[in-house]
Amino acid sequence: xxxEQLTTVLKExxxxxxxxxxxxxxxxxxxxxxxxxxxAQAQEMHAFIRGIITDxxxxxxxxxVSILYGGSCNAQNAQELxxxxxxxxGLIGGASLNADDFCKIIFSF
Numbered sequence: 001x002x003x004e005q006l007t008t009v010l011k012e013x014x015x016x017x018x019x020x021x022x023x024x025x026x027x028x029x030x031x032x033x034x035x036x037x038x039x040a041q042a043q044e045m046h047a048f049i050r051g052i053i054t055d056x057x058x059x060x061x062x063x064x065v066s067i068l069y070g071g072s073c074n075a076q077n078a079q080e081l082x083x084x085x086x087x088x089x090g091l092i093g094g095a096s097l098n099a100d101d102f103c104k105i106i107f108s109f
Contacts, residue, residue: 002045006052015057022066024091025049030071039080039087042069046086075104082108 010018025045027037037045046067053062069081070091081087089109096102 002049003052006049007056010053010056015061018057018061019064022068023049024068024070026070026091034072036072036074036077036081037069039077039084042071042081042087043084046084046088050086073105075101075108078105078108 030036049067050062053065066088068089068091069087073081073090073092074095092105095105
């Protein structure tokens with residue numbers, strides 16, 4: 001499903017247009033649940049997405065796109081998620097509402 005969605009959309013854009021993109025990924029089962037992927041699961045999916053981008057464009061372009069994790073990233077799991085090679089940051093939702101927690105997320109890099 002991810003392959004079809006990304007391939008269909010990304011083929012509509014030129015390299016120049018795509019170079020301005022940031023991609024955010026959230027597992028469908030994490031939406032609104034408060035559940036998050038393990039770091040290994042997030043890394044696996046982000047690497048998979050980067051592979052699709054490589055297939056459509058090339059490896060240099062894929063290496064330069066930011067892919068954010070958006071599935072209930074919070075102060076407790078941000079450091080582990082952000083340590084993953086292919087997780088370039090987080091799309092922070094409710095955790096940004098608490099300044100102390102948000103600062104912990106920011107300093108997790």
